[in-house]
Amino acid sequence: MKKLFLLLGIPALLFSTSCRNREKEQGKIESVGDLTEASQNVEKKMKASSDRWAERRAKGDTLALPYKELQSYLPDINGYSKDGGPKGSQMSGYGMGSWSQAEQEYSNGDNRVSIKIFDYNAAQQAFMGMTAMFGMGFSSEDDDKKQASVDVGVKNVAAYETLYKKEKRAEMSMVAGDRFIINIESNGVGDEDFIRSVAKSMDLSGLASK
DSSP, rough: OOOHHHGHHHHHHHHHHHHHHHHHHHSSOOOOHHHHHHHHHHHHHHHHHHHHHHHHHHHTTTTTOHHHHHTTTTOOTTTTTEESSSSSEEEOOOOSSSSEEEEEEEEETEEEEEEEEEEGGGGGGHHHHHHHHTTTTEEOOOOOEEEEEEEEESTTEEEEEESSSSSSSEEEEEETTTTEEEEEEEESSSOOOHHHHHHHHHHHHHHOOO
């Protein structure tokens, strides 16, 4: 649950990080026109997200999927074993409607992978900015890590990855269909090829079509 609420701050964090990165590299924001264009693009993406939610609502699809159904989207990872069975839960209240989550831990020797899927269908308005921000092509880099939006090649799926330079660790967050948040964390293998291969092993198109 703590992880879910932390995700609420991602859009603002990404925007702040991106602006600081551009200021550091160029000394100033390029122009007011650039900021206006970026703001307009974000607004368009958020409107598209809102429209998709309205379509689901018109069909009566207003609740999060049961966590047992979410668990069916947790993949097998080549070379890794599942550490026990999948976990999951459903929650409601706090003025945010209902949501559900499923998660699975994997291991290969000392290497670990964790995958979590959240369905925030009933709280879509709280999270719809994430898709817009992930899809804006933001990137940042320092001595410790490299972060960037990435294209996983699946329609209506936006992704943002973090590669740590001093550790064999990588993370990827994705938003599928303006509804599902997928978090992948890899410890022991920190390269982009691996974290992206794990992402592509999932049925992202199935989630995005919900």
